[in-house]
Amino acid sequence: DAGVIQSPRHEVTEMGQEVTLRCKPISGHNSLFWYRQTMMRGLELLIYFNNNVPIDDSGMPEDRFSAKMPNASFSTLKIQPSEPRDSAVYFCASSFTKEKLFFGSGTQLSVL
Amino acid sequence: SQQGEEDPQALSIQEGENATMNCSYKTSINNLQWYRQNSGRGLVHLILIRSNEREKHSGRLRVTLDTSKKSSSLLITASRAADTASYFCATELTSGTYKYIFGTGTRLKVLA
Numbered sequence: 001d002a003g004v005i006q007s008p009r010h011e012v013t014e015m016g017q018e019v020t021l022r023c024k025p026i027s028g029h030n031s032l033f034w035y036r037q038t039m040m041r042g043l044e045l046l047i048y049f050n051n052n053v054p055i056d057d058s059g060m061p062e063d064r065f066s067a068k069m070p071n072a073s074f075s076t077l078k079i080q081p082s083e084p085r086d087s088a089v090y091f092c093a094s095s096f097t098k099e100k101l102f103f104g105s106g107t108q109l110s111v112l
Numbered sequence: 113s114q115q116g117e118e119d120p121q122a123l124s125i126q127e128g129e130n131a132t133m134n135c136s137y138k139t140s141i142n143n144l145q146w147y148r149q150n151s152g153r154g155l156v157h158l159i160l161i162r163s164n165e166r167e168k169h170s171g172r173l174r175v176t177l178d179t180s181k182k183s184s185s186l187l188i189t190a191s192r193a194a195d196t197a198s199y200f201c202a203t204e205l206t207s208g209t210y211k212y213i214f215g216t217g218t219r220l221k222v223l224a
Binding site for chain 1 (some may be wrong): 129132143145147153154156157160190194202209210211213214215217
């Protein structure tokens with residue numbers, strides 16, 4: 001099993017640009033979570049899906065952030081337009097039991 | 113706001129010693145989980161303890177849970193240099209929602 005796959009591993013972009021982060025969950029998992037990690041705020045839950053349906057997006061910081069899960073094997077987190085304060089590591093995690101999360105290696109985002 | 117707060121924030125010990133980390137949380141829980149994060153990597157699930165359990169073991173890990181004090185501890189016995197990582201507790205913000213919130217983490221450094 002390849003685990004949760006995130007791409008890109010690193011992303012450097014300029015303020016105002018659109019950023020799309022991608023996640024492929026573990027096959028058979030029916031829950032998917034997007035987290036953001038910074039030194040100041042730690043790990044923040046942005047949104048989570050169950051059976052491809054967004055259940056709770058109250059952690060999404062602003063309307064600039066959007067997430068989709070068009071099918072069970074793919075999810076995206078989009079930031080448009082990006083700002084320097086969005087710089088962070090973004091993690092995707094998936095779960096089958098909802099009690100044990102499997103994390104990807106994360107995307108290190110730098111917005112200049 | 114953080115649901116879980118780990119204590120201490122950082123811990124440095126010699127190889128072979130035991131390491132104890134504590135987690136306090138705010139709301140009622142169904143379970144509490146501990147995760148490890150190596151530098152530059154995603155989080156890895158270590159152990160889950162349910163609210164009706166007081167202690168659980170897994171290899172060199174021992175977890176205790178005191179629901180009356182809303183606290184948990186993670187003990188790593190006979191630590192190794194490879195245990196160097198950050199350790200996080202995770203709890204559901206609201207029981208049954210599967211909306212997992214992570215604490216601030218304890219950075220453990222095991223010196224060889």
